[in-house]
Amino acid sequence: MGSVLALSSSPGHHKWPFSTEPPPSRWDVHPAHWDSPPRWERRDGRLPNPGSFHSLHRSCKDVFPHQIEGVKMIVNKTLSSFFKVSHTLHLSAVSPSYYRFHVEHLQSDDYSKDKDAPALIGEMDSSGSLNAHALLHLSERVRARTVFQTQQSQFVTWQFETEYRGSDFTAAVTVANPDILRESVILVAHFLQSVSSGLVLGGELVYHRGRAEEGGILTLAGQYSRPNWVVTLNAGKGGAHVSYYHRANKQIQVGVEFEASTRTQETTTSFGYQMELPEANMVFRGMINSRCIIGGVLEKRLTPLPATLIMGAFVNHRGDKLQVGLGVNVG
């Protein structure tokens, strides 16, 4: 949920140069896009708040299946309306197996469905890696977020973000990995403005400074929404990212994504779809990529039991590699 930037010295998994999010730690994330009132339906005639910069591409990204591999078992336990705990056990063939303990403490139980609810989230791995997020609502319009990530004993990310949500704009400033001893820091400024009922324009300015170098990257962003589809564009010197999300009917959602990066000099196009069959308690997500990767993940709720079965397979035709995953979510 934080933004880890490609130009920082930390190791990371980035496909494009500007803001990227680490994959959500649970598999059952639901797109909140269609639960809250759509922004073009505000009754008072004023333009709605455009949300945060990180969630611009989220509705399209939620359609794509997450790559799963090995055997995973997740036990979720809700101890009270504020406190949730989950244990994850992952037996994997390609990466080391781990046990992970995840804790969430919500500050208030009003927004339990909202992804941006004020919360303290912590996650600890069996190898000692820690992942901690604190999201606070300092006032009605000001939010603060702090992210700490460690890889075993070494700190990989420490960043602090402040976001101001105005009536029809959002402005955020992030300080990532400030290091006084090494004199390095990454500063990111985001700004999003609702221009009309469907159109949101904005930009991102990244300034990074190390001992020997410093630089800045400007990216412009735009998003246009209609009741059934959303198109989002990020373009800058680091590359471009275009995504299109379409809701065909209550059961089928489709997403198309195009990414181009000047740093790695390559482009990728992905097509994904999500099919929901509520009568069969089933959700299927499939995707196909210009890197010749085809994947599908099936999630089925086994209804008398509070359990969900997840089966998925990803095939990389170019390298002729297959990855199969099975998972059970309890609770």
Add this chain to the structure above:
Amino acid sequence: MGGVLAASPPPPAAGSSASPGLTVPPGFGMPSVSTVVPPAESPLPNPGAFDECHRRCKEVFPLQMEGVRVVVNKGLSNHFQVNHSVLLSTTGDSSYRFGATFVGSKQTGPAEFFPVMVGDMDNSGSLNAQIIHQVTSRVRSKLAFQTQQQKFVNWQGDAEFRGEDFTATVTLGNPDVLAGSGIVVAHYLQSVTPALALGGELVYHRRPGEEGSVTSLVGRYTGSNYVATVTLGSAGAHASYYHKANDQLQVGVEFEASARMQDTSVSFGYQLDVPKANLVFKGSVDSNWVVGATLEKKLLPLPLSLLLCSFLNHQKNKVQCGFGITVG
């Protein structure tokens, strides 16, 4: 199956098309051995084939599979059945396999028809073929061929004679007249009492320059709901115990010792049938620190069957999971 040799005839899988290799049509299944309790005056029953001795216990254990497998079975007529199977593998090569089964019209039992011809071909050209025929009322013979791409790896023929209370089989494996090599295997199994069957196996192998033989003895005791089998020989020992606890639960324990590889292993396996949920669950624990499980479920309105499998090797810290769909 005593005498751990590569050239002993590959046993046909009992009617299940989820295993790789040959599929056998229904009817060519297990002789009903374990629940026979004949009255005191009738003669001793035929003990069945030699290879079936450890079969009951082995069927309880889950079969390891990995990757994604799709099998489509199509019955074209009462005599002919065809199957296509695509395996996308995580470790090895993916493959497509085409198999065909032909069942003749000579009927010898309630559901047994002969001749049976089973063949399948791989996308790389490897062939597996078997022809089984009931030559006379007591003699059944089988020919099997196996190639690895274009090279013949296995070619063997055998003849089995079923007497009143004994079974004798002679198998000739990979006979090569030009090189002067081959393997001859002789099996004999005799019913001593209605529950006890004793027998032996003699394997003679010859290659230019060396020849040798291996013998082993087999004993099988069948109780009301259990079967215990022991095989002892110069190549090692193999003991298995099968127990049917109730209609839903079957348990098997197996012990294998090999003199050649100088190691032993013990496995415990169980099979749980839940017919109301159309579910079969098999689990196994091994002394090699391997834990595995297989779940097979029929998705009923559709003629589909889903198979989930996962094996975990704690010693090497490896996980293999796979799933498969069988259509038809």
